[in-house]
Amino acid sequence: MASSGGVPAEFSPDRVAARSAPEAQMYREEHEALAEPMRSFLESNPEVYFVPPQRKGEPGRWEFVPGSYYDTTVGDRHPHWKDRGLPQPSRDIGQLRADFVQWGFCKVADAIRPEAVETIRTRVLEQAEGERLAGIRQKTPSGQNINCCVNKGEVFAKLIEQHPDVVQGHAVVEQLVTEALGPGWICTSLIAAISNEGGVPQALHQDQGMWSDSRAPQSVNILSAITPIDETNGGTLVIPGSHRMLPDAVRRGEPVGKLPPCINIDAPAGCMVITHGHLLHGTGHNISSAPRIVMLNGMQKPYMRQQENWMLSVRPEVLKSASPKLLHRMGYQATTGGATNEGHGFGAQGKEGELAGAVVDFRIAADEGRYLRVGELSPDSPPELLSAPYTLREVVGKARAWGQSAPVGIGVGGIGKASAKEKASEQKEPPLETQCSSKL
Ligand SMILES: O=C(O)CCC(=O)C(=O)O
Numbered sequence: 001m002a003s004s005g006g007v008p009a010e011f012s013p014d015r016v017a018a019r020s021a022p023e024a025q026m027y028r029e030e031h032e033a034l035a036e037p038m039r040s041f042l043e044s045n046p047e048v049y050f051v052p053p054q055r056k057g058e059p060g061r062w063e064f065v066p067g068s069y070y071d072t073t074v075g076d077r078h079p080h081w082k083d084r085g086l087p088q089p090s091r092d093i094g095q096l097r098a099d100f101v102q103w104g105f106c107k108v109a110d111a112i113r114p115e116a117v118e119t120i121r122t123r124v125l126e127q128a129e130g131e132r133l134a135g136i137r138q139k140t141p142s143g144q145n146i147n148c149c150v151n152k153g154e155v156f157a158k159l160i161e162q163h164p165d166v167v168q169g170h171a172v173v174e175q176l177v178t179e180a181l182g183p184g185w186i187c188t189s190l191i192a193a194i195s196n197e198g199g200v201p202q203a204l205h206q207d208q209g210m211w212s213d214s215r216a217p218q219s220v221n222i223l224s225a226i227t228p229i230d231e232t233n234g235g236t237l238v239i240p241g242s243h244r245m246l247p248d249a250v251r252r253g254e255p256v257g258k259l260p261p262c263i264n265i266d267a268p269a270g271c272m273v274i275t276h277g278h279l280l281h282g283t284g285h286n287i288s289s290a291p292r293i294v295m296l297n298g299m300q301k302p303y304m305r306q307q308e309n310w311m312l313s314v315r316p317e318v319l320k321s322a323s324p325k326l327l328h329r330m331g332y333q334a335t336t337g338g339a340t341n342e343g344h345g346f347g348a349q350g351k352e353g354e355l356a357g358a359v360v361d362f363r364i365a366a367d368e369g370r371y372l373r374v375g376e377l378s379p380d381s382p383p384e385l386l387s388a389p390y391t392l393r394e395v396v397g398k399a400r401a402w403g404q405s406a407p408v409g410i411g412v413g414g415i416g417k418a419s420a421k422e423k424a425s426e427q428k429e430p431p432l433e434t435q436c437s438s439k440l
């Protein structure tokens with residue numbers, strides 16, 4: 001049976017819609033289950049709700065409802081929490097690990113060097129004012145966010161890569177993140193979250209809504225206190241232990257019940273608070289007159305899409321001076337299953353500095369207006385098209401010159417031949433010659 005234009009009637013959009021009622025759809029229960037555990041959490045905990053942001057021209061005017069989730073204090077002063085051993089700032093990796101597993105967060109004391117804290121604080125405040133004057137301020141219900149910080153000061157690039165010049169506690173922090181996420185983790189974004197006087201509290205949320213039944217997280221957030229934070233200036237609200245309570249309910253197939261109350265996290269400047277992706281949290285409200293600054297630096301599994309689209313947004317100068325570690329962290333290393341570019345990156349493991357998966361040269365070529373992509377080719381293509389200086393050739397040639405693999409079958413001709421020096425210092429990785437499309 002044929003309909004208009006000879007297209008079989010089964011393919012007509014109306015016919016498809018008529019046969020795709022919700023009951024007919026496959027995997028429906030699983031997709032609907034994505035509303036959980038937040039739906040039952042909100043039903044069972046009515047003191048948690050979305051606080052409508054202030055209206056324009058009425059900063060500071062919102063209805064404070066006593067007894068709500070944000071009407072709270074820090075753990076040490078909270079009647080429910082004060083004697084329960086909530087995380088304290090620590091440099092002891094054993095203690096930090098135990099805190100993270102039990103409570104869903106830990107506080108790495110003195111993780112950032114004091115001089116770097118000061119540089120970040122000054123830079124964030126200047127940037128905030130600059131963006132306001134430029135008319136591009138990114139307002140939030142709590143105050144103001146500075147996005148894509150990597151473009152806005154060298155100190156931020158070093159914060160993302162946890163360079164020892166900035167993050168003196170990097171060994172502890174990176175070890176904990178690696179245990180939480182497994183090897184190969186990358187960064188999702190670096191944002192400065194400023195909470196200003198009168199801002200509203202953020203809705204409680206999980207940063208990781210996916211894999212809602214997992215024990216280990218797929219993402220963690222590193223919240224760096226740049227000003228001291230506490231209950232007076234919007235210290236991050238959290239429900240300690242919620243990173244276990246919510247997934248437990250999902251695994252049991254039961255609704256989430258009544259949860260314990262929120263606290264405000266308190267932390268001195270320079271402390272890094274690492275949070276589990278399933279932990280319920282949100283910005284608190286600031287009743288002090290000074291801005292509160294927390295750097296939000298999420299880390300995640302390498303196969304998840306990143307929050308910041310660093311492939312497009314990073315400034316060329318930042319990319320050119322980026323360390324292999326920073327490039328990796330921003331997702332510029334393909335993993336065979338992700339971020340390959342015109343096929344370059346198949347066979348790569350997503351490691352730092354691995355030329356077989358390095359995609360930054362494509363971006364730099366694009367910036368310089370010389371990215372030549374492979375288009376339609378055929379046996380009838382003119383010779384100049386067949387021998388064109390495709391950027392793919394250049395990138396693959398560079399990887400091969402260093403003894404690293406490239407997609408099977410790509411001839412690199414004379415382009416990218418190794419220099420004697422390069423040959424002498426070949427990388428230690430064994431060449432990967434297989435083309436595999438399933439590895440993440
Ligand atoms: O500002 C904070 O304290 C936390 C912000 C946050 O959790 C978020 O924006 O996802």
Ligand SMILES: [Fe+2]
Pocket residue numbers: 205206207281282
């Ligand atoms: Fe968050």
